[in-house]
Amino acid sequence: MIPEAVRAVDRVVDSLGLSGAPLSAAELIQSARRSVGLADFGVPSLEDPLEVLLRSYEREASLSVFGRLAARWDAVRFLSNLLILREMEKRVPAILDQSIDRPIFITGLPRTGTTFLHNLLAQDHSNRVVRVWETIYPIPGQDDAAPRPDRRPRQVDRQLAIFRKLAPELGSLYPMTAHSPQECTEITAHVFRSLRFDTTHAVPTYRRWLDDAGHVAAYQFHKRFLKHLQYRNGRGRWVLKCPDHVFALDAIREVYPDARFIFVHRNPLEVLPSVARLTDVLRRPFTRRVDRFEIGRQVGERWAEGAATLVRMAQEARPGPDQVFHLKFRNFVRAPFESIAAIYRHFGVTFSPEAAERVQRFAAERPDGGYGRHRTRLDEYGLDRQAERRGYRDYAAYFGV
Numbered sequence: 004m005i006p007e008a009v010r011a012v013d014r015v016v017d018s019l020g021l022s023g024a025p026l027s028a029a030e031l032i033q034s035a036r037r038s039v040g041l042a043d044f045g046v047p048s049l050e051d052p053l054e055v056l057l058r059s060y061e062r063e064a065s066l067s068v069f070g071r072l073a074a075r076w077d078a079v080r081f082l083s084n085l086l087i088l089r090e091m092e093k094r095v096p097a098i099l100d101q102s103i104d105r106p107i108f109i110t111g112l113p114r115t116g117t118t119f120l121h122n123l124l125a126q127d128h129s130n131r132v133v134r135v136w137e138t139i140y141p142i143p144g145q146d147d148a149a150p151r152p153d154r155r156p157r158q159v160d161r162q163l164a165i166f167r168k169l170a171p172e173l174g175s176l177y178p179m180t181a182h183s184p185q186e187c188t189e190i191t192a193h194v195f196r197s198l199r200f201d202t203t204h205a206v207p208t209y210r211r212w213l214d215d216a217g218h219v220a221a222y223q224f225h226k227r228f229l230k231h232l233q234y235r236n237g238r239g240r241w242v243l244k245c246p247d248h249v250f251a252l253d254a255i256r257e258v259y260p261d262a263r264f265i266f267v268h269r270n271p272l273e274v275l276p277s278v279a280r281l282t283d284v285l286r287r288p289f290t291r292r293v294d295r296f297e298i299g300r301q302v303g304e305r306w307a308e309g310a311a312t313l314v315r316m317a318q319e320a321r322p323g324p325d326q327v328f329h330l331k332f333r334n335f336v337r338a339p340f341e342s343i344a345a346i347y348r349h350f351g352v353t354f355s356p357e358a359a360e361r362v363q364r365f366a367a368e369r370p371d372g373g374y375g376r377h378r379t380r381l382d383e384y385g386l387d388r389q390a391e392r393r394g395y396r397d398y399a400a401y402f403g404v
Contacts, residue, residue, distance in 0.1 A: 025061045026075060028053045035082030044082065045089030046224065052195035052216070053078065059209035069169065070204075070289030080139070081193045087142045088231055101230040106241035106259055107350070108187075110248035111267035111313070112306055114277040115332045118177070119369070120267065121184045121244040123343055126365045127358035131239030132184040135159060137232060139189075156181040169288040176281050186245040190228045196221035198247040203285050205297065218251035222258040240352070249309040252316060263350055264322065266313060268402040269332035271306070271395040275386060276379040278302045283384075299384030303391060310398035317401065331404060339366040 028050050036042055060066055060074055092098050107124075109117050125132045136159040143153065159181035167174050188199035196218065201210045229241060248255060255262055279295070279302045287293055316322075317329075328349045335342045340363050347354040381388050398404075 026057045026071070026078070028057055031075065031078045032082060035079050035086060038079065039083050039086050041086040041090050043089050043093075044085045045092065046085060046194050048220075049085075049194065052213075055212045056195050056200055056206065056209050059206035059212075060204065063206055063208060064204040065290045065292045066204075067289060067291050070291075073289060077192075078195075081195070084141055085193055088227070091142065091231065092227075095234070098230055098234045099227070101233050103226055103229050103233070103241060103259065105261045105263060106229075106243055107263045107265060108248050108255060108259075109242065109244035109265045109267065110246055110252075111265075112249075112269060112271065112274045112278075112309060113246035114274045114281070115246075115267040115269040116335050117244055117246060117267050118184075119339070120265070120330075120335065120342075121242065123339060123362050123365060124242045124346075125184050126361035127355070129240055129353075129355070129358065130242045131233070131236075132242050132244075133187070133190065133229075133232065134181065135163075135179060135183050135185040135189075136181040138185045141228065141231060166288070170284050172284045176277075176284055184242075184244065186247075187225060187243050188245050188247050190225050191218075191221035193228070194221060194224045196224075198250065202282060204289060205286065205294075205301075207301075214250070218254035219257055222251065222254050226258055246309075249312055252312070252321075256322060262322070263326045263328075265328045265330060265346060266317075267330045267332060267335065268313075268404050270404045271310065271399060272381070272388060272391060275299075275302055275306065275391060276381050276384065278306065279384040279386070280379040295383060296385035299381075299386045302384070303386055303394070307394045310395055314398055314401045329402065331402070333404075 031053070032050070057074075057078075064070070066074060109121055109124075111117060121132065124130050134156075136156040139159050139162075140155040143155065163179060163181065173179075186199070188197045188202075191197040192199045196213060196216070198210070198213065200206055201213075233239075233241075252264075279298050282298050282302060283293060283295060286298075317327075328346050330342055330346070340359075343362050344354055344359075346352075381391065392399075
C-alpha cells in the first residue's frame with residue numbers, strides 16, 4: 004500500500020509542476036558545511052565524482068519524489084561525515100597512525116552466500132566487521148559520546164523499518180538490522196566512488212566514469228575509515244565483504260598489499276535471477292520507472308565481466324595461493340561450520356572453542372543463511388538461459404559450478 008502511495012505523490016507533484024530543480028553539488032556541499040560548522044573534507048577532487056553522480060541521477064535515474072529526497076539526504080550525510088572525520092584526524096593525529104594488517108575481503112559473484120559467510124565470521128569476536136549503523140553514523144554526537152547506551156543503532160533500525168515498508172520484499176531477499184555486517188560500498192560511497200549507487204539507481208554514465216577513473220582513491224578512503232573505527236573500538240582481524248570488490252581487486256591490493264581474499268562461487272544461472280530481483284526491489288522506492296529488461300541486461304553483462312575477472316586472476320595466481328581461499332556455494336551451504344574451519348586453517352588463524360561454538364549456533368539457527376525462497380526466472384528479466392550458460396561457460400568450468 005505504501006509504495007502505491009509514493010507513486011500517487013509523484014503523480015500529484017508532476018501535475019502541479021513541482022518536480023524540483025536538479026540537485027546541485029555546490030548546494031549540497033554548502034549544506035553539509037553549514038550543518039556541522041566545518042569546511043575541510045580531507046578528500047581531493049570530491050566535487051568531480053559528486054557532479055558526475057548527480058548528472059547521472061538527473062538524466063538517467065528518473066528519480067521519484069522519495070528518490071530525490073533520499074539522494075539529497077544521502078549526499079549531505081556522506082559529506083557531513085567526511086567533515087567530521089577530517090576534523091577528528093586534525094585533533095587526534097594518532098588515528099591515522101593505526102595500521103590495518105592482513106584484512107580479509109569476502110567477494111565473488113553476488114547472491115553466493117557471502118552475506119551469510121560474513122555473518123558467520125562475525126561470530127568470532129577476534130574478527131572485526133563494519134556494522135550497518137557504523138557506516139551511517141560513524142562518529143558519535145555529543146549525546147552519544149556520554150557513558151550511556153549508544154542511540155545510533157536504534158536510530159538506524161528505525162530508518163531500516165521505514166525503508167522495508169517502501170520495499171516490502173527486501174526483508175526476505177536481504178535481511179538486515181543496524182548491527183548486521185555491512186558491505187564496503189557503503190564506506191566508499193562517502194567519497195562518491197562506489198558501485199553502490201549503480202545498484203540502487205540506473206546510472207550507466209556514472210558507472211562508466213567510475214570504471215575509467217578506477218578505485219584506488221575509494222580504497223584509500225576505505226582504509227582511513229577503518230582506522231577511525233579501529234582507533235575508537237580497538238584492534239581486531241578485519242573481515243570485509245562486498246561482491247563489487249571483484250571490480251576493484253587491483254586497487255585493493257595496491258592499498259592493502261597484505262590483503263587476503265575469500266572468493267565464493269555459485270552456478271551463474273542461479274545467481275543472475277536473484278541479483279536481478281534484488282536490484283529491482285532496491286531501485287523501486289527511488290525511481291518512477293523500473294525497466295526489468297534493462298536490469299537483466301545490466302546484471303548479465305556486468306557479472307559476466309566480473310566472472311571473467313575472477314578466472315583471469317585465478318589463472319595468473321594474483322594474488323598468490325596463500326592469500327586466496329576459494330569456496331563453492333553448494334559446499335558452504337551444506338557444511339557451513341566445516342567451511343569456516345577450512346578458511347581458518349588455510350589462513351593459519353586460530354579457531355577458538357568459544358568462536359566455534361558461536362559459529363555452530365548461528366548456523367544452526369539459520370538454515371540456508373536465513374533467506375526466504377524465491378522463484379524468480381531468468382526470462383522475467385529478459386535473459387535467455389542458453390545464452391547466459393554460454394556467456395558464463397568458462398567461469399563455470401574453471402571453478403566447477
